[in-house]
Amino acid sequence: MRGRANITQLWTRVILVVCSVVFGLGLVWTALALPQEATGLARVVKPRMPESGVTNPVTAVLLNFRGYDTLLEIGVLLLAIIAVWSLRLAPTRTALERFMAETPVLAYLVRLLVPVMLLVAGYLTWIGSSRAGGAFQGGAVVAGAGVLLLLAAMVPLPRRRRLLRSLLVMGFGLFLAVAGGMLLLGNNLLEYPPERAYILILAIETLLTVSIGLTLALLFLGVIPEVAAIQQRREDNV
Amino acid sequence: MSQFSLYAVISMLIFSIGLYGFIAHAHLVRKILAVNIMGSAIFLLLISAARRDPTAPPDPVPHAMVLTGIVVSVSFTAFALALTRRIYAETGQAYLPETEPAISAQKQDIVQK
Structure with missing residues (x-):
């Protein structure tokens, strides 16, 4: 039974397939009924680009025009x-960890790749203000490096709770502080002054890259790091 | 048929496949995969909708929405997988109680212990 759909009655499945097909065709019809003439928001975004502080329109939308979405999204990640x-x-040891003891290839590859990945992450975040890139792309690469390190068990799991937690909250914290700080200046929430927008966006993006990367890598681990670290030490002593 | 229509039709078909998988499969990891397939279909639709007029530059707003969506779907997937692991740790299988397949007497014994 495992590995196969569990609705055994044939008729139930036939009805389900028919329903899915009808629903799918309805969706296709809806999608085709969309006007071919795009009435997108590009023409709204473009004239206001100079106010955004950056030249990449996607970054401008993410961190300036629709900054509220991004703020809440980082909140979701933290949540x-x-x-x-x-x-x-419960902490689990990966199969790869046992495999690691037998081959030097993975360790060598990880040592080679991780510095390059961090460099790429920094570049992606930096270039985000003018071209394709940004905090999420950079954060994803940081997370990739983190997952590699976790899989290869190349770094001891962090045991310093405060430091780790402040790194996780840092991105969201600065974003929220900047957003709220604008209220004190008499602006609206998240309304940056155009002449400061670039430096604010860059600062937010830099911290976000670290926070996003770390959060994603720790989501992969799933276990609270210091709990896993204690467990690991206990196992090693046995 | 314009480029956008092609992508729109394909993404809606992928969405339906994901929806079918979500309902038809009882295994929780398969359900999570199905939701991710549905999400990818929506991203495809949004990305193609951003450039309905091939001569104009793409609309940045749907692009930003997709970036936001990807992060939210990653968060969802991580949490759902963690929940599944917890359910597996508690019950010995990755199914919800209503949909779990008939388990062997031996396994039931283990769970009860």
């Missing part, structure tokens, strides 16, 4: 790691 940690999963 996800809190929710995952609150489940108190």
Whole structure:
């Protein structure tokens, strides 16, 4: 039964397939009914680009024009790691860790790749203000490097709670502080003064890259790092 | 048929496949995969909708929405997988109680212990 759909009755499945097909065709019809003439927001964004502080329109939308979406989204990411940690999963050792003891190739590859990945992440974040890139792309690469390190067990799991937690909250914290700080200056929430916008966006993006990368890598781990570290030490002593 | 229509039709078909998978499969990891497929279909639709007029530069707003969406879907996937692991740790299988397949007497014994 495992590995196959569990609705055994044939007729139930036939009805389901028919329903899915009808629903799919309805969606296709809806998509085709969309006007071919794009009435997109590009023409709204373009004239206001000089106010945004950056030249890449996607970054301008993400961190300036629709900054509220991005702020809440970072909140969702932070919420996800809190929710995952609150489940108190049991630490597991990966199969790769055992494999690591037998081959030097992975360790060599990780040593070679991680510095390059961090460099790429920094570049992506930096270039985000003018071309394709930004905090999320950079953060994803940082996360990739983190996952590699975790899989290869090349770094000891961090045991300093405060430091780790402040790194996780840092991106969201600065973003929220800047957003709220604008209220003190008499602007609206998230309304940056155009002459300061670039430096504010760059600062937010830099911290976001670190926070996003770390959060994603720790989501992959699933376990609270210091709990896993204690467990690991206990196993090693046995 | 314009480029956008092609992408729109394909993405809606992919969405339906994901929806079918979400309902038809009881295994929780398969359900999570199905939701991710549905999400990818929406991203494809949004990205193609950003450039309905091939001569004009693409609309940055749907692009930004997709970036936001990807992060939210990653968060969702991570949390759902962690929940699945917890359910597996509690019950010995990755199914919800209503949909779990008939488990062997031996396994049931283990769970009860």
